[in-house]
Amino acid sequence: MNNKGFVSLVGAGPGDAELMTVKAVRLLQQADVVVYDRLVSADILNIIPTGVSRISVGKEVGNHCVPQEQINEIIVSLAKSGRKIVRLKGGDPYMFGRGGEEIQALNKHQIQFEVVPGITAASGCSSYSGIPLTHRGMSRRVQFITGHFNDNDPLDLNWKSIADPDSTLVIYMGLSNLPLAVHSLIDAGLPASTPAAAIQDGTTSSQQRVITTLGLLNDAIHQRKMKAPVMIIIGEVVTLADELDWFQQSLDRGDINNGIEGNDLSQPVKREQTK
Ligand SMILES: C[S@@+](CC[C@H](N)C(=O)[O-])C[C@H]1O[C@@H](n2cnc3c(N)ncnc32)[C@H](O)[C@@H]1O
Structure with a gap:
């Protein structure tokens, strides 16, 4: 493999930010660039530290999302610049997510990668x-x-x-x-x-x-x-x-309080000391 950037293809889970894996959260915190889809929720995007570049490839342009070939090109060219890329996809990247095609594109360019599963919808x-x-x-x-x-x-x-x-x-x-x-x-x-x-x-x-x-x-x-x-x-x-x-x-x-919104997963949880 050449000494290029590294791509982590990461599943973001179905929406509730707390359903992300520990590994996914760590990779978001260490990324140089995050390339994300339309189905990735705002709470999950909030985990990305300020200063990390974010690229949305799910925004509808007219009525169309960015075509898959163009997404592949974006990821490949970002990786060639030597940075750590997180390619963040809703749910699990290998469940109706075209994750396999993105990895095939990386392979063609001999770019190193890892795949992190997510909770599928x-x-x-x-x-x-x-x-x-x-x-x-x-x-x-x-x-x-x-x-x-x-x-x-x-x-x-x-x-x-x-x-x-x-x-x-x-x-x-x-x-x-x-x-x-x-x-x-x-x-x-x-x-x-x-x-x-x-x-x-x-x-x-x-x-x-x-x-x-x-x-x-x-x-x-x-x-x-x-x-x-x-x-x-x-x-x-x-x-x-x-x-x-x-x-x-x-x-x-309207009486649920399970913390599905507004959690700051970038901060450690402080526990009350008990005797
Ligand atoms: C392109 S597929 C991606 C699936 C994704 N890779 C996964 O593992 O969940 C998108 C479809 O997944 C389903 N989906 C994803 N997130 C969902 C959610 N939060 N609630 C209901 N359906 C969801 C819907 O059927 C949606 O049309």
Whole structure:
């Protein structure tokens, strides 16, 4: 490897800054430059020390995000300048995050790297909405699918294998093609009465949760005027949402105090001395 800069591809988790890994926080504190995506929350950006350059590659230019090829070029050219780069991505970089493509671009230029996993949105939304991804007697399998293909290619998935009533189905980026996905699942044999949930802005203080059925999911999302980022969870496990909830109902009542906002993770926590 040449003596160039170093890139840490880091998962920022789903939104709540305290869901970042200790390693991710340390790397942000030691970075020369942070290149971040649209889904990285303001609380997480607050961890970056003043003076560290920040480059947003998720800002919409017209209606388009910065194209992936251009993001790759930005990271490569920053790394070639010999600096420590943190490439910060929402959730986990290798879960529908195109993290692999960025590493391939670094490899082409013989730039050294490391990859730091993050809590993926499915996991965060599951915990913060009271919906376990698996539960004995309800779900034997979890499937993570994308509801959106690159370049708006048609959503050409094997619906027969996906429509399994004994599994949990998690749909990332599911909003734009939701009517097609619902129709295809029902057509492939999944009952319209299958429990379904949509979680918007999961793990943050603006989280919204809709609990309904597959057949009514699209209307429920429209009625609530939900907007991306939204996670769709379909399966029997959704029936546990109220029993296992610890976050949403307190949030709706406005009485939650779990420190999800305004934490200064750059400072050590001082504990009261006890005798
Ligand atoms: C391009 S994918 C990136 C996923 C990310 N790499 C991860 O591991 O979570 C973006 C999609 O993730 C989901 N997502 C990410 N953060 C979310 C959040 N806080 N609440 C709900 N869904 C979220 C949404 O489906 C969104 O459209």
